Amino acid sequence: MKHRRRARGLPALEWTEDLSGGCARVTAVGGRSLRVENHTGVLELSETRVVLNTRRGPLCAEGRDLTLCDIRPGTLVIRGDIRRVDLPCKGGASSDEA
Amino acid sequence: MKRDVCLRVRSALPEKLVQEASRRGISLAEARRARDGLTVCLGPRAARRFKSLCARYELPVDVLRVRGGGAMLAFMKRRVTLPAGVAVFLALALLALGRLWRVDVTFTGTAAGRGDAALIMEALGALGVRPGASRNIDAARLSEDLSARLPGYSYVGARVQGVRLLVEAAPELDAPELYALDDARDLYARQDGIVESVNVQAGRAVVTAGDAVRRGQLLIRGEELDRGDATRPIAALGDVMVRSWVEGRAALPLRTISLVSTGRSSAASRLSLFRWSIPLAEGEYYPEQRVETERLPVGGLFLPVEILRERRTEVRTRVEKADEAALKAHLAGLAKADARIRFCRENPGDYAILREWLEYESTGDGALSAHAVLEITTDTAVGRDALYQGGSTAWKATNNPEPRA
Incomplete structure (x- = not known):
């Protein structure tokens, strides 16, 4: 809460969080591949839905035939027919449809 | 990332398992939710660590697929006699491939039909070359040896193609027509017939078109005017075309x-x-x-x-x-072939068929007989030697001097 308050009060300091490497990075390649770095765990895994935990909240990917690939500590790739990605945000969940 | 091993883990919380594997540094190439757990693909080393992780949490693991070098090594360990078997197979294969399996003889050239494969195989056998012999053969030397042993061939070549020895031979052609102008001779009829035309190139014709000639009858006399009424002997040369007939018969049962x-x-x-x-x-x-x-x-x-x-x-x-129409057609071919064979046996020269007749009659023993008559035209003038030897036109002119008739 203290961190959230400080960020809300000083938006210019948000880049320090990115530099420190704690912020989740999501790279989408078309609708077939989604690379997620700096996640903190797998919350849900099914063929239609993958939910990953990040420091800012859960990251959700929905679609068909979803598979986790190249799973390394803090990094993985979601492959499949990705239809929807819900990115974590401070105030609440925001959605981005692929 | 290697994915040689595919495992299926029966677990109620596969997400936790993935999380724990990731936390312990086990790299998973692929993880997919299965109906009763999780299916993962990973490298051999990671597979061992993942299995021990599952064993720690008492999760049953099924191996779905193993491939790559580790799988090959495990396969070889299970079948210790396989290398010995492969070695024996390779040794036997090398032994077998070092031998000749087949020896084939083919004939080339315009006189290929005269080739005698049995004679060449006999010569090869005398040289120790037969199926089963070593494949290390000096083909050039073998060709020379065969040429020396086979006098009736103008070319003999041998080459090794894998485990096959191919011998190509060309039977020699007849010597071209040669004659000595100074050797006097006459030309005679080699068969009966009616003279169609006379073409004298040297000598004097004693028959004209329309004459009936018998076998052995003088056709062209080998002489020319010398001085005055005197003549001198020369080698007669010319063509005398006659019309002749040959017969052939064939019979086949009616049933x-x-x-x-x-x-x-x-x-x-x-x-x-x-x-x-x-x-x-x-x-x-x-x-x-x-x-x-x-x-x-x-x-x-x-x-x-x-x-x-x-x-x-x-x-x-x-x-x-039997079908009578088909039987007659068959008999016609046989009878004509018989007539041609009869003619060629006695007169090896060229001929042309002018007309042909066919007659059928039933014999008393339940067979149908065909009688073919072929009217042919051919050059009948040959030398005396050829007349004695069967009438080949190759002997029409010869180097051997013959006594004047």
């Missing part, structure tokens, strides 16, 4: 005998190795039967064990009247 299946059949089989055989199944024998034998190899290349399967079909003999 044909065919074997008709009764529908009953039986099968028998036996295991065979060289001369030994063990019966596997005894079939039924019939008084009249048709037997079809099938060979089924069992041992492969190195052990000629095979199963001989006999299928016996009961048949009965049926006598039918």
